[in-house]
Amino acid sequence: MMYWIVFALYTVVETITDLTLAWFPLYYELKIAIVIWLLSPYTRGASLIYRKCLHPLLSSREREIDEYIVQAKERSYETMVNFGKQGLSIAATAAVTAAVKASVSSSSEH
Template identity: 50%
Template sequence: MAPYLYGFCRLVFGTLYPAYASYKAVRTKNVKEYVKWMMYWIVFALFLCVETFSDVFISWLPFYYEVKIVFVLWLLSPITKGSSFLFKKFVHPQLAKREKDIDEMIIQASKQGYSTLVKLSSRGISYATNVFMKTALTVSSVIYIFNLDII
């Protein structure tokens, strides 16, 4: 039951409400709200990445999902300002230290991704051409062998 309740809470309180509040911040052009919600989304994205792996190893712990519900509410709360606290205390300093390395990895990944896409595309076209040619040869062989008068 707890995993389903957590999934519902994460959807409503972790995603839908913050998405609507972000929309309101964009619509009203309130820069303070922009910053607040950007910090939230960055922390929440990191939380989801960590959660993906932690669930596999520690989801068996008692009250694991209940703790995650409280954590999502803590991140969101305007009283605790959990996401702002985590962003300023941990995320920003770590990203600032590693920003150049991360940018370089993204550039390398995009270059490799493009070359991989080109390579796979050419393989796909070659494969499709071979299949088409084999099919055409098979059909023409059947027509010749059975002396079918299709035209």
Template identity: 35%
Template sequence: MEQINQIIDTLTENTRNLPVVKDIAQKAGVSTGHVSLGFIAFITLFMFLGIGADLITDLIGMFYPMFMSFKALESKGADDDKLWLTYWVVFALFKVVDDWSGVFFFWLPFYYPIKLAFLIYLFAPQTKGAIMLYDKVIKDFMVKHQTKIEAGLSQAGQAASLLQQAAKEEAMKKGMEYMLNK
């Protein structure tokens, strides 16, 4: 019971100035920590039941880091910028891999809670998981293949430019045909 009270106290400390949580807590007559713990329990239940789990993981994996990135951009120092820039690099790679491999793994028990725990590990300032994963795995891979990646991006840009030009010409042709047949 003591551990739960410590969790509630910590949540109260961290959420007492959040307007939505504060309003709900006042209306319910409880602390913001109790509201936060209830919300966490509610989300956890939905995660384990698989109801909206993909949406929940995406929202948590994107919204909190997006807000913290905003705060980092607006802060004076650059210390926090590295954490959030690194998180977005790792998250982008994770999202691509997850979208392609998720078809095979979504049916596994606890897939979404594990996915959410991994995302929280990546962005939590206490663990700095994104920085560790980047430094130990991604950075070496990117440096090794940087030239190939840049060449591929250049080719993709050229192909997109040609496609855009062809679409523009086709649109002009169809527009002229329409005007002449009118």
């Protein structure tokens, strides 16, 4: 998990630096070297970055992160309920419309 968190951070940083530093000589070679350093079981670069930088930051904001997750969970439940209500409303309208059309077409045949 540490690797994926660090790699996500690397991806964000890479997106920004690609726009600003791509002209720099050996930029792409440096990017490859950083990825190898992050992946290597000998250097454990991702583990080092996570333990020295990210873990203390995430630990200090653990309460805020937990509150955000709870809020997102509540909002997602409310959103699903609203989509469900809208879906049922659309289905009911379609059923009534189909029933009315069927009734009109059967009464016009008689």
